Amino acid sequence: xxxxxxxxxxxxxxxxxxxxxxxxxxxxxxxxxxxxxxxxxxxxxxxxxxxxxxxxxxxxxxxxxxxxxxxxxxxxxxxxxxxxxxxxxxxxxxxxxxxxxxxxxxxxxxxxxxxxxxxxxxxxxxxxxxxxxxxxxxxxxxxxxxxxxxxxxxxxxxxxxxxxxxxxxxxxxxxxxxxxxxxxxxxxxxxxxxxxxxxxxxxxxxxxxxxxxxxxxxxxxxxxxxxxxxxxxxxxxxxxxxxxxxxxxxxxxxxxxxxxxxxxxxxxxxxxxxxxxxxxxxxxxxxxxxxxxxxxxxxxxxxxxxxxxxxxxxxxxxxxxxxxxxxxxxxxxxxxxxxxxxxxxxxxxxxxxxxxxxxxxxxxxxxxxxxxxxxxxxxxxxxxxxxxxxxxxxxxxxxxxxxxxxxxxxxxxxxxxxxxxxxxxxxxxxxxxxxxxxx
Ligand SMILES: Cc1ncc(COP(=O)(O)O)c(C=O)c1O
Numbered sequence: 204x205x206x207x208x209x210x211x212x213x214x215x216x217x218x219x220x221x222x223x224x225x226x227x228x229x230x231x232x233x234x235x236x237x238x239x240x241x242x243x244x245x246x247x248x249x250x251x252x253x254x255x256x257x258x259x260x261x262x263x264x265x266x267x268x269x270x271x272x273x274x275x276x277x278x279x280x281x282x283x284x285x286x287x288x289x290x291x292x293x294x295x296x297x298x299x300x301x302x303x304x305x306x307x308x309x310x311x312x313x314x315x316x317x318x319x320x321x322x323x324x325x326x327x328x329x330x331x332x333x334x335x336x337x338x339x340x341x342x343x344x345x346x347x348x349x350x351x352x353x354x355x356x357x358x359x360x361x362x363x364x365x366x367x368x369x370x371x372x373x374x375x376x377x378x379x380x381x382x383x384x385x386x387x388x389x390x391x392x393x394x395x396x397x398x399x400x401x402x403x404x405x406x407x408x409x410x411x412x413x414x415x416x417x418x419x420x421x422x423x424x425x426x427x428x429x430x431x432x433x434x435x436x437x438x439x440x441x442x443x444x445x446x447x448x449x450x451x452x453x454x455x456x457x458x459x460x461x462x463x464x465x466x467x468x469x470x471x472x473x474x475x476x477x478x479x480x481x482x483x484x485x486x487x488x489x490x491x492x493x494x495x496x497x498x499x500x501x502x503x504x505x506x507x508x509x510x511x512x513x514x515x516x517x518x519x520x521x522x523x524x525x526x527x528x529x530x531x532x533x534x535x536x537x538x539x540x541x542x543x544x545x546x547x548x549x550x551x552x553x554x555x556x557x558x559x560x561x562x563x564x565x566x567x568x569x570x571x572x573x574x575x576x577x578x579x580x581x582x583x584x585x586x587x588x589x590x591x592x593x594x595x596x597x598x599x600x601x602x603x604x605x606x607x608x609x610x611x612x613x614x615x616x617x618x619x620x621x622x623x624x625x626x627x628x629x630x631x632x633x634x635x636x637x638x639x640x641x642x
Pocket of ligand 1: 251325326327328354406434436463464466475476
């Protein structure tokens, strides 16, 4: 992917497939894959992968027969017949909805109706289905904070749905920003239908949304009838501080569709996630049922149903664990916390004396930290860091919905070991110092 394809001006151009910013965003994943191929020795702090040392794949595969026995009992058949059932096409909305509802209650404090849950091929499909279903008419728009997860912006781009950043508001008040953005869109004949957000340990910024902001956003979205798509892949990986309630747990008015995934708690290969629709969408039970039906209908023509063998693995693990993933996430949670602590320590060392020039946040959980540099950092700098300094980080501009974020980067600390993390951050410090010296 030519660098120009990523950093080209926003006006439509050939290098980005003639699609401007959307084309540029879609080129980012290819660009990162090519960096990895061209510099296989470079340490990647670019991808939010879970640490694979914690994948208990043999034990998880053994959970499939457990789920099979559970199905046999429920159907009053033998295990072989239940196995044949699992291997068939299945119910589009999913077969482990009750177990997922139980886990969401136990681990996330959410009271979801299994009949309102759609099991999806990872959270990515849940985001895609919701955007399609909610933004079906021309002029329907998704709102998002800026910067935002590239999988959400990317899928909106693919679907041809406009995704619009909340306008910066003078007081930094997100609810006022949302109202102002929706009003501006309305004046242009557009309608804000959904607000995509990751309140817990956000990807890419690593931040947590304060309680007051949650309350204000819920109220604003209820008043404007904007559905909140609450994405929560990282909530179980809290390192310190008290958890805030999820937006879906605070929601009394049917504003929030909760999006879940087993990619980070178990492993990405299961490709099992969910969309949990409120029991009464904006107080309307029929509207809620209609949204579920809409998601299911769209899913039936995209992935037909989520692999029942993969659902059986997740279902079997949930049966084995008594409906909670707390035990399973404990070791990786501690590992990520140690990585976070080590990262903060190495950053302190690497940037000693540069405290006012280079700043970063202290994530209280999750996989990501964001850092501000005193100079712009883009694709050409990614290539240089990979080739000359042996590490890869993500420019925050890759996640931006406009031309902002030129000076920030995202550091993913989940998928590397302590030695690699140390080496990469020390090299990063060297790179920044070289660059500040004009090299
Ligand atoms: C915020 C966010 N949402 C969704 C996903 C996609 O998850 P899944 O593997 O379940 O499709 C990710 C993966 O990195 C993510 O960071």
